[in-house]
Amino acid sequence: MIPFQAPTEEMNFLLRQVFDAAAVWQGLPAIAELLDLDTATAILEEGAKFCAEQIQPLNQPGDTQGVSFNGLSVKTPDGYAAVFRQYAEGGWVGLCGEPEYGGMGMPKMLGVLLDEMGYSASNAFTLYAALTAGAALCIHAHGSEALKALYLPKLYSGEWAGAMDMTEPQSGSDLRTIATRAVPQSDGSYRISGSKMFITGGDHDLTSNVIHLVLAKIQGSDGISLFLVPKFKVTADGEIGDANGVTVGAVEHKMGLKGSATCVMNYDDAEGYLIGRANRGLVCMFTMMNYERLSIGIQGLGSAQMAYQLSASYAKERLQGLAAGGSPTGAKADPIIVHGDVRRMLLNIRALTDAGRALAVMTGMQLDKAKYAADSEEQQQATRFAALLTPVAKAFLSDRGFDACVTAQQVFGGHGYIGETGIEQLVRDARIAQIYEGTNGIQAIDFLGRKLVGDNLATVTEFFSWLQQQQSCDEVFASQKQQLQQLQQRFVDVIAAVNQQKHDQPALINAVAVDALDAFGYLLYGHFWLMMADKSLKAAAQLPVAFVQRKQQLMQYYFAKLLPRVSLHLDVVTAGDETIMQLSADDF
Amino acid sequence: MIPFQAPTEEMNFLLRQVFDAAAVWQGLPAIAELLDLDTATAILEEGAKFCAEQIQPLNQPGDTQGVSFNGLSVKTPDGYAAVFRQYAEGGWVGLCGEPEYGGMGMPKMLGVLLDEMGYSASNAFTLYAALTAGAALCIHAHGSEALKALYLPKLYSGEWAGAMDMTEPQSGSDLRTIATRAVPQSDGSYRISGSKMFITGGDHDLTSNVIHLVLAKIQGSDGISLFLVPKFKVTADGEIGDANGVTVGAVEHKMGLKGSATCVMNYDDAEGYLIGRANRGLVCMFTMMNYERLSIGIQGLGSAQMAYQLSASYAKERLQGLAAGGSPTGAKADPIIVHGDVRRMLLNIRALTDAGRALAVMTGMQLDKAKYAADSEEQQQATRFAALLTPVAKAFLSDRGFDACVTAQQVFGGHGYIGETGIEQLVRDARIAQIYEGTNGIQAIDFLGRKLVGDNLATVTEFFSWLQQQQSCDEVFASQKQQLQQLQQRFVDVIAAVNQQKHDQPALINAVAVDALDAFGYLLYGHFWLMMADKSLKAAAQLPVAFVQRKQQLMQYYFAKLLPRVSLHLDVVTAGDETIMQLSADDF
Structure with missing residues (x-):
């Protein structure tokens, strides 16, 4: 498999020429004081290096080995934990997090590009970080001061990870019927009991704690509320305390994304803390969901980019047949890139991937303006545009991403169907992005x-x-x-x-x-x-x-x-x- | 997983009403004396029963277990060998084979429907039979009388199996550069040396012999010739003799079709017998290829049919959300079949699958007329039409088949991505049909x-x-x-x-x-x-x-x-x- 090369030239072009990030950031004081274009470029280069050198090498072995579950806890594939630690220490989990709580405060317009690289290098690995960042976003938006102070620094630093616990067997797209219950306690906390399924990163050995955001109904109410439920309780000074009645029931056997733990989670009187208002849990959860939806679109985009690199590289090397009208070099067989149909496939991927990256950056830009714009009219308009674009980014990027992987696989011919070229894994991994997060x-x-x-x-x-x-x-x-x-x-x-x-x-x-x-x-x-x-x-x-x-x-x-x-x-x-x-x- | 129900009502409709098989067969004396519509219906019912009761239960376990290779020979998943024996004894391998050599002489117009059922029940299992029937077709069309007499009865009876050995590492779509060599011997046979890859059913334990049709270049010539190379030599009275220098080098790890052995084959001075004329091997091989191409199109069709059944059944049971305009039953949640988007997905599959079956039957009908029509003008026209339709049947049926599986997987939501529903296996299995056989x-x-x-x-x-x-x-x-x-x-x-x-x-x-x-x-x-x-x-x-x-x-x-x-x-x-x-x- 060829080493991943992040398309930094394309990324810089979008930031500098197409969307004029310098001007955008000038209009957003919180960003302008942290970042200029040269710094952005340096961050892209640094991220590209980490993805190519540290993350991508985990991807294929991680698919073969998969996660394992011993009945108590989940082990990620060899190497994941060590690289995640480096990734976290590099500040990548908290890249777009709040500086007040230890995040780096970078704009989403830049963050989407780092996300893309991560997904290109490994869908399964990058997902752990994406969920953590999403959980932090939700806690920041809706959590109490106490929860923010206790949890955000550890999430941004990647010492702890996040998970989003919504689905139950009878409640997938339709959350009205969830059965997980929360019983109020005298100290203001809740006791959570019930079971969830399809919980990405529900348990693993990458971090010392997993912070679950759990949808449940408060006893006596049919409204849905959101709770922060840590795997291990956290002491007042932010240290890991006792186990919290959060256990793994099973780990799913999936088509792909085998390095990512998809868990059945059980809560047995687990201690939980209300996020936002009672019965308003869906609104809070949607803060995380919208963030994740963009991220999952970018999973499709990153997969498409990797699929393009693999297939374009193969098409330039693989010798089969002669160019229409005769070999340009007089060779006995030409690289298949000479054939119109192979070019058609590569051009479809490329044209949709380059434009897809523009969609990701523009959506990121709207999110940044919605968050940071000083001018309230601009801020409100960006909020509307981000809401308009988020479902498009999720669905269109992940649909075109899967198409891209399948098309790239076709470029490989029979070699695309066997494991060693890496393209069939991309097809299997990218498929889920069309399904989950709505x-x-x-x-x-x-x-x-x-x-x-x-x-x-x-x-x-x-x-x-x-x-x-x-x-x-x-x-x-x-x-x-x-x-x-x-x-x-x-x-x-x-x-x-x-x-x-x-x-x-x-x-x-x-x-x-x-x-x-x-x-x-x-x-x-x-x-x-x-x-x-x-x-x-x-x-x-x-x-x-x-x-x-x-x-x-x-x-x-x-x-x-x-x-x-x-x-x-x-x-x-x-x-x-x-x-x-x-x-x-x-x-x- | 729901039991497979062959769409015999649809199949009978196509035979009886749409393509008026009774009239077609009346015009083909060799068929008319063997078959009428009622017999055809009975054969469909019998095939449907066998596929549902015997073949389908092997499919999911076969995917999990896969084929295994001990360095010498290939073992198919548990149950394959016993069911293949029953399948062969039922006459299914030789269904459209020549009565003169023990085949049942049934028309392809009927055969395509049995093929479809087989692929619906199990892509991997059915492929072994399809390759055997294809090899027999090629031997019958181009082989000497001696080869026909010695090999056809055992292939039609399914005691032996066939394989098509074309691809080499440097020669896939482009066969000009194959390097496998054939050295003429004084007794008229050849010694074959070289190596092939991606050989479906190259070795297995379903039958006592595997008959390879191998493309090779005769020493001193750059033309391509076709050879019959048995795994074990065959004595003059048709018994299994000595091993023949045909060995398995490796078995590929594939995205799907894990019950089907995809082998690297090595020939070390293996005894081979020329089929057809020297240097005309591609013409002979294309007889088999065209047969296989239709069959592989039908792999897509059968997969689509199974995908439809799984997803339609799930959509009628799975309760999520309410119908637009309110639940028709006043339920708390309706089956998802009420939702327009779910219907759209199912209708896309259904509309393309029903029409796809018509394409398969019509292509089969042209092949029958091309083979059996008494009127030479009709016979030649049918030959032209079969040539026109074969690439369409292969590509369009397999493309729409894969689309159907992916669409059906989407109907399942998150449940479509995990192994137990069976739909993700169909996606993985059906994918190869767009790639192999050209x-x-x-x-x-x-x-x-x-x-x-x-x-x-x-x-x-x-x-x-x-x-x-x-x-x-x-x-x-x-x-x-x-x-x-x-x-x-x-x-x-x-x-x-x-x-x-x-x-x-x-x-x-x-x-x-x-x-x-x-x-x-x-x-x-x-x-x-x-x-x-x-x-x-x-x-x-x-x-x-x-x-x-x-x-x-x-x-x-x-x-x-x-x-x-x-x-x-x-x-x-x-x-x-x-x-x-x-x-x-x-x-x-």
């Missing part, structure tokens, strides 16, 4: 039902105008710009029609949501390609000639070969829900 | 380059006319018929343009082939849905009311939601190869 169907319903028609298209219209302002495009791109505008108008018209029909056709939103999200995703990527082509041309003096040219060529490829998918998905939305709903359940 | 990219290039433009669209035009004649559609389908005709005309125009451009743009065929094949596949499925809707309506008196209604509803779904894909793929073909070929290899 299936991509759930994301699409959130996107269409709440984010698009929930406010009668107000936010999406505002977003399209804002996007327009980012694009003071060169004349050479006039035809692409016009093409996008026409497609965008059609998107708005189609969604407006859905908005009108939704009351008479209650099943409509659910039935056409996935195609609505896909149409939006491919349209948005068209904008990103236009921006990347334009900004690279404008910055041609500072960029390598080949880089600028490639951006133009990939933009042309995207518009010729992938943008047509917008119309297909809009056609499918327009076809409505009649043919979907008319069959009786028995007819399936 | 990748789907290779199929597409064959389809567009040879089958469509190779004769300036003569065959495809003839095929479309023939298809038209099959459809004396009812007036109620006028709009669908018109829609298909317009799309078909556009398909012909787009491919005709490719045909014109191909000389100036040598890379064009390779670059747009996959989209051309997909456009054809979705168009063809439109025809099949029209035929199924029409024929079910015409035969409404003999069919259950719900069956006829479902066919109308699925046809409407297909036209509304899936047929639009034809235009997308044609758009992509029309966009040509410029944006694909302009990047230099270094830019990837």
